[in-house]
Structures are given as structure tokens and as C-alpha cells.
Amino acid sequence: GERQGCIVRRPCRVMVLVNPQSGRGQALQLFSGQIEPMLTEASIPYTLVITEHQNHARDLVRETDLSQWDALVILSGDGLLFEVLNGLLEREDWEEAIQTPLGILPGGSGNALAASVHHYTKSPPAWGKELLLSCGFLLCKGLVTRLDLVSVHLASSQRIFSFLSLAWGFVADIDIESEKYRLVGPMRFLVGTLMRLASLRVYQGRLAYLPAPPSTPQNSSLCSSLPCGPNSSPNQNSRHNHSTNSNHNTVLNSSNNAITTMRTEPQPVNRKGPPDSLLADLEQPVPEHWTVVNEEDFVLVLAMFQSHLAEDLFAAPGATADDGFIHLLYVRAGISRLALLTLFMTMEKGGHLAIGCPHLVYERVKAFRLEPLSPEGAITVDGEMVEYGPVQAQVHEGIARLISA
Ligand code: ADP
Ligand code: MG
The missing domain is CATH 3.40.50.10330 (Probable inorganic polyphosphate/atp-NAD kinase; domain 1)
Known part of the structure; x- marks a missing residue:
């Protein structure tokens, strides 16, 4: 009580x-x-x-x-x-x-x-x-x-929650390869980046996303x-109604008719965590109002949910803890090694979006789907390797709480 x-x-x-x-x-x-x-x-x-x-x-x-x-x-x-x-x-x-x-x-x-x-x-x-x-x-x-948390659906229908990032291609490979340089501390990403640049490759895949509506400040x-802090109140003020899991379908029906009609199967009754009302089944095409990216040749796809990808990688300069956005960045194939290195060097201060790199695209989205076509590769979520294959994700605005400024 x-x-x-x-x-x-x-x-x-x-x-x-x-x-x-x-x-x-x-x-x-x-x-x-x-x-x-x-x-x-x-x-x-x-x-x-x-x-x-x-x-x-x-x-x-x-x-x-x-x-x-x-x-x-x-x-x-x-x-x-x-x-x-x-x-x-x-x-x-x-x-x-x-x-x-x-x-x-x-x-x-x-x-x-x-x-x-x-x-x-x-x-x-x-x-x-x-x-x-x-x-x-x-x-x-x-x-x-x-x-904000982002729910990520993997090919095996497993769902995980992420607070930071999803990466594929160049950045994911750095995440994994740099594990062996863990002993150099945060510098491991710099070392990994330089190693990866030397063996730069192209990753084939399909990318689609649901653009975020234009926002107001x-x-x-x-x-x-916290109870010990200023202005503290012993009641946890929750803005969520404590509804039961069994009414997920009702939530879906009332909030998004377009998506509900695409669902062929009901959500499993015992699935925990919030329902993903923006996503179609991974085996089905993305909803019609999504944007499908024309290119299929990428150097990297990086979805950011916070401002920093590492202590010295300020990848999403506009991001805040609970802005409700997925900050989607991708780099098209054809970028030179020098241009890619420049991107990562300007990222230290968050300047990469302002240098007019024609291969870099940045969008604020609510959900996305990535279907790798390359037979081998890596996907990381919050820096941890996950199952390789089609993935999709949607943001859940402000559902967790963080000790912050
Ligand atoms: P780092 O930034 O150095 O990678 P993390 O907090 O990301 O540190 O931890 C790295 C991995 O170690 C994570 O996958 C985490 O789940 C795992 N882990 C947590 N505790 C232990 C432990 N006691 N021994 C080994 N691995 C652990
Ligand atoms: Mg780690």
C-alpha cells in the first residue's frame, strides 16, 4: 500500500x-x-x-x-x-x-x-x-x-532492453575487437578504431525507420x-498506471489501429515489460508509413539513446536522458578512410554532424528495423554482442529512473 x-x-x-x-x-x-x-x-x-x-x-x-x-x-x-x-x-x-x-x-x-x-x-x-x-x-x-529505454527484438524473438546504443558494422566490430584491449581502459575504442580503419569493409543490409514527429522544446x-536528497518525498511519484499484463491487447487497440491490424498473433500473455505498439512482426514488412532507406551498402549503422557512445565519443550531441528519441546515424558505403577517421575525430567534441560529410545521415526516430544481408557480422547492444540477424527496436520514453542532474 x-x-x-x-x-x-x-x-x-x-x-x-x-x-x-x-x-x-x-x-x-x-x-x-x-x-x-x-x-x-x-x-x-x-x-x-x-x-x-x-x-x-x-x-x-x-x-x-x-x-x-x-x-x-x-x-x-x-x-x-x-x-x-x-x-x-x-x-x-x-x-x-x-x-x-x-x-x-x-x-x-x-x-x-x-x-x-x-x-x-x-x-x-x-x-x-x-x-x-x-x-x-x-x-x-x-x-x-x-x-528512456529501447526494447530490442532479436531474430529468435527474444526481447532485450537497452539504455545506450545499438550498433552494426564498423562500430559493432570495434566494440567487439576492442574487448581484447580492455587493459588500456577507455582508450580501447581509439585503438580499436584505428585497427578497424585499416581493414575497412562494407556491410550489406536493409534499414527502415519511423521518423519522430517534429518536437517542441x-x-x-x-x-x-531520493529520500535523502532535497525536495524529497517518501511517495514514489509514478506517472504510470499500474495496469496488469493481461490488457496489452487493449492498450494496442486503443493506441494504434494501424499496427494492431498487422499483428497476426496476440502478444504472449506472460511477456514482461511494456508492449511495443509501434512494431510489426519481424517476419512481416515494416508498416507503410515507415521510411525505407534506399541504400543497402553501409559502413555503419548506429542507434544512440544517450549522448555518448564512450567517454570520448559524443555521438548524439542533441540527446538527453528522456527525450523519447532514437538518434539514428548511418554511414553509406563509399566514404574514404580519411573521411571516416575525420568523422570519429570530430565526434570527440560532437562536431561530426556539422562537417557536411555527404556519407553520414542523421535522423531522429521512434523505431527502426535493420536486416543485415551480409552472412557474417556483429550487432552490439549497449556494447554487448547480441544475436546476429534482423533486429528491430522502439523507444519507451522515460520508463526508467536515473540519478542524474
Ligand atoms: P567494461 O566496461 O570494462 O566492459 P562492464 O560493466 O561492461 O565493464 O562489464 C563487462 C562484462 O562483464 C559484462 O558483460 C558484465 O555482465 C560482465 N560481468 C559482470 N560481473 C562480472 C564478474 N564478476 N566477472 C566477470 N564478468 C562479469
Ligand atoms: Mg562493457
Whole structure:
């Protein structure tokens, strides 16, 4: 039941999840050296959880009693947050679970969300320890904003949730190849980019998307604060109605007739997470009002859901945590190595969209579908390799909550 009329502030209860293997393997030292003193100073009680293997965090948050926690904080790279989000959305009570405020502290080699969150504070760029302290400070401040998630359908009809990016071609190959340079930390993407440029190739595929309607300027997205923070309220203010899973079809019918008629099968009753009202079945053609890209030869397709792809890759300069957009970038085949290198070098400061590169296209979309035709290749979601094959995705505006500025 809802707690009402309580105005007494109490300390936050924070679960800090640390992946001791992330980045250069220093996440635990970063915790005890930098973050623990900050939490102590701010009188924030925490419980430290050190992950022992892949999917440990995912299983834990899927089973745990979430009422014990005011926030789940991840000290690792983006991969551990990916686990936590998907664990939350695999729960029976996903609609409530996904409202748990999430915090990110950069401890990995890919710290894109931390870099994005720092960017949203409008502070000048920061790296390494400075970025960690900035994110630690935001955690102690405890302001919570909304976070978009993107549901991604894979060929085997599996669905995963992403907060950061989907990549195919050049960028996905860098994600994977650079894993072996993990020990150089965030520099691994630079090393990987240079290696990939040397063996540049073309990727065949089909791309289609649902363009986003022209937007009006957004208001500040601050939605609440942690119990220990300023303006805190003990009631979690949810804008979602807590409807049951069984009425997914009703939701689809009332919100989008065009799509409903394309569905031949009802959604599985026990599918958890929000329904994807914008998507047709992956075996069927995309809805008629979608834009189908003419080219089939690409160097890369990159869908961004936050501003940064890595600490030094400001790939979607216009993106905010909850703008409700997928920032779709693609590079057509025919680009020279020099032009591609220039793109990635200007991306460090977010200037790549302004250099008039004729091979680069940028669109703000609500959903997209990518069907690779090349027999081999890689697709990454939030930097993690997923099943290779046709994929489609749609954005769910602001369904998660993020400790941010
Ligand atoms: P990095 O940015 O260094 O890649 P991530 O947080 O992305 O760091 O973690 C890399 C991978 O390690 C992720 O797939 C994550 O699920 C996995 N992982 C989490 N905890 C552990 C652990 N204790 N041992 C090994 N792998 C782990
Ligand atoms: Mg990672």
C-alpha cells in the first residue's frame, strides 16, 4: 500500500553493485578510495555487492525484495547496468521495479552512460577520476530524472532492453575487437578504431525507420529525489498506471489501429515489460508509413539513446536522458578512410554532424528495423554482442529512473 502523509526524511538505502573485473580491474579500489568516503560523508547507508560472474547482478535484481532499496547503483562499465535493467524488466512486478532509481559510477572501460550523465549536467567534459567524482557527487545529491529505454527484438524473438546504443558494422566490430584491449581502459575504442580503419569493409543490409514527429522544446525532466536528497518525498511519484499484463491487447487497440491490424498473433500473455505498439512482426514488412532507406551498402549503422557512445565519443550531441528519441546515424558505403577517421575525430567534441560529410545521415526516430544481408557480422547492444540477424527496436520514453542532474 501507499505510505501517505509521512514527511519524515530517512536515510537512503543504496545497493552498490561492483564488477571487480570491469575496466582495468580496479573498480573495487575505486569504490573504497573514492566513493565510500563520499557516501560516508553524505551519511548514505549502502550495501556493497561484488559480482562474481556474468549475470550475477541480473539474477540478483530479478529476485531481490526491491522495497529494501531506494536506489541501485552500478560501479562498472555499461555492461553491468545492462544486466540490472534487464533483470528488473524480467520481474513479474516490472512496472514498479523499473521505477527504482538507478545510478551509474564509471568503473569500466566503456563508461558511456556516466559520460552522458556528466554531459547532461552541462559541465565541461571529464574523464577518469574526475568523471567518477562528478558521478559520485550526483549520487550524493540524489536527484532523479527519467530515462528512456529501447526494447530490442532479436531474430529468435527474444526481447532485450537497452539504455545506450545499438550498433552494426564498423562500430559493432570495434566494440567487439576492442574487448581484447580492455587493459588500456577507455582508450580501447581509439585503438580499436584505428585497427578497424585499416581493414575497412562494407556491410550489406536493409534499414527502415519511423521518423519522430517534429518536437517542441522539452521541459526539465526532474521527477523526484531520493529520500535523502532535497525536495524529497517518501511517495514514489509514478506517472504510470499500474495496469496488469493481461490488457496489452487493449492498450494496442486503443493506441494504434494501424499496427494492431498487422499483428497476426496476440502478444504472449506472460511477456514482461511494456508492449511495443509501434512494431510489426519481424517476419512481416515494416508498416507503410515507415521510411525505407534506399541504400543497402553501409559502413555503419548506429542507434544512440544517450549522448555518448564512450567517454570520448559524443555521438548524439542533441540527446538527453528522456527525450523519447532514437538518434539514428548511418554511414553509406563509399566514404574514404580519411573521411571516416575525420568523422570519429570530430565526434570527440560532437562536431561530426556539422562537417557536411555527404556519407553520414542523421535522423531522429521512434523505431527502426535493420536486416543485415551480409552472412557474417556483429550487432552490439549497449556494447554487448547480441544475436546476429534482423533486429528491430522502439523507444519507451522515460520508463526508467536515473540519478542524474
Ligand atoms: P567494461 O566496461 O570494462 O566492459 P562492464 O560493466 O561492461 O565493464 O562489464 C563487462 C562484462 O562483464 C559484462 O558483460 C558484465 O555482465 C560482465 N560481468 C559482470 N560481473 C562480472 C564478474 N564478476 N566477472 C566477470 N564478468 C562479469
Ligand atoms: Mg562493457
